[in-house]
Each structure stands twice: as structure tokens, then as C-alpha cells.
Amino acid sequence: xxxxxxxxxxxxxxxxxxxxxxxxxxxxxxxxxxxxxxxxxxxxxxxxxxxxxxxxxxxxxxxxxxxxxxxxxxxxxxxxxxxxxxxxxxxxxxxxxxxxxxxxxx
Amino acid sequence: xxxxxxxxxxxxxxxxxxxxxxxxxxxxxxxxxxxxxxxxxxxxxxxxxxxxxxxxxxxxxxxxxxxxxxxxxxxxxxxxxxxxxxxxxxxxxxxxxxxxxxxxxxxxxxxxxxxxxxxx
Numbered sequence: 001x002x003x004x005x006x007x008x009x010x011x012x013x014x015x016x017x018x019x020x021x022x023x024x025x026x027x028x029x030x031x032x033x034x035x036x037x038x039x040x041x042x043x044x045x046x047x048x049x050x051x052x053x054x055x056x057x058x059x060x061x062x063x064x065x066x067x068x069x070x071x072x073x074x075x076x077x078x079x080x081x082x083x084x085x086x087x088x089x090x091x092x093x094x095x096x097x098x099x100x101x102x103x104x105x106x
Numbered sequence: 107x108x109x110x111x112x113x114x115x116x117x118x119x120x121x122x123x124x125x126x127x128x129x130x131x132x133x134x135x136x137x138x139x140x141x142x143x144x145x146x147x148x149x150x151x152x153x154x155x156x157x158x159x160x161x162x163x164x165x166x167x168x169x170x171x172x173x174x175x176x177x178x179x180x181x182x183x184x185x186x187x188x189x190x191x192x193x194x195x196x197x198x199x200x201x202x203x204x205x206x207x208x209x210x211x212x213x214x215x216x217x218x219x220x221x222x223x224x225x226x
Contacts, residue, residue, distance in 0.1 A: 095153035
């Protein structure tokens with residue numbers, strides 16, 4: 001079955017750029033979505049179709065996908081962005097989530 | 107305002123059954139695919155199942171096919187998950203999510219979740 005690998009943790013200083021990667025075989029041939037989950041809250045969609053941003057999501061969130069890696073980029077990271085982030089795609093009518101990355105804003 | 111509210115979680119013994127419900131408001135329920143997704147304590151997100159607009163088509167994760175059944179009642183704006191033969195590893199917060207299609211499907215709205223604990 002298809003698998004996607006994320007780094008367990010990423011740290012970033014406030015105001016800097018955070019890049020969270022999601023590695024999967026020929027990931028660029030698929031479409032990636034990204035979800036933000038803060039403690040005690042439900043997941044929130046922040047990126048879909050690789051790079052589209054839902055209404056209400058700040059412009060500092062962006063996405064890309066090519067080769068074997070999808071990337072979520074947070075520019076000018078803020079303290080409120082500290083959360084777990086999950087990538088997601090589909091394979092043979094089955095939804096697959098990456099293992100999640102904890103973003104720490106130091 | 108688009109809203110999904112899960113209910114029906116609780117404590118159940120191993121081997122037992124539970125039926126989760128998800129009530130929807132703020133959108134035309136019958137126009138959308140829907141999914142169930144769970145998160146076990148300290149673990150990541152795990153997709154369980156999705157159901158088509160009419161309910162005629164369903165898909166399941168391999169590990170839950172045969173034990174879990176997804177269904178919907180469009181007249182009552184409700185989604186359901188029947189869970190049988192529950193195991194300790196099914197302990198998780200269960201979310202319902204509206205499911206949209208781009209090149210691939212994605213989950214644009216999530217409920218707050220309902221906790222299922224499987225323990226003797």
C-alpha cells in the first residue's frame with residue numbers, strides 16, 4: 001500500500017519560513033492536501049490540490065508538489081502556527097495520511 | 107455556517123458494538139460525499155471510509171472493512187458509522203468530514219469528533 005513519510009518534527013523561529021515535507025513514491029503524480037491540527041481542536045484544511053488555499057487560510061501558507069515530495073511552506077511563521085501538520089492523498093480509492101509533523105515555533 | 111457534529115461515542119467492551127452519528131447543517135447534505143476519519147491517542151490521522159452522495163458507493167480502509175459500515179440518511183442530514191467487533195486499538199477520536207473532489211478528494215470541513223474507548 002502507498003505510504004507517505006513526514007519528518008516527526010520541524011522547528012522554526014518566529015518570522016522565518018517553515019518547510020514541511022511529505023515523501024512518497026512518485027508523489028508528484030498525485031495531488032496533496034495538508035491539514036493543521038492544534039491540541040484540542042479538529043483538523044483544518046490549509047492546502048488542497050497541491051497548492052490551493054481554502055478561503056480564510058492566510059496567504060503565508062503555500063504548497064508545492066513534484067517528483068517524490070510534496071511541501072507545505074509557511075512564510076513568516078507565527079506562534080499561532082504551532083501545530084501538527086498532516087499531508088494526505090489517495091491511492092486506489094483509499095485515503096492516505098502521512099504520519100504528521102509537529103511544528104514548533106521557538 | 108457549515109457544521110458537522112458527531113455523537114454516539116463512549117466506553118465499550120472489546121468485542122462490542124457502537125453506532126456513531128454525524129449531524130450536518132449549513133449546506134445541502136445530499137450534494138456531498140462524506141467520510142469518517144479517526145485519531146488514536148498519540149497517533150496520526152487514519153481514514154476509515156467514505157460514502158457517495160446517494161449512499162450507493164462506499165469505500166473502506168483495509169483494516170476496517172468487514173467490521174465497520176458507513177451509511178447515510180439524506181432526509182435527516184445524518185451520517186452513520188456502525189462499528190462491530192471492537193478492539194482496544196479502535197480507541198480513538200472519530201471525526202466525520204465533508205469530502206470534496208479536485209484532481210483528488212480532500213476533506214474541507216471536519217466535526218469536533220467523538221471519543222470511542224474500547225476497554226474491559
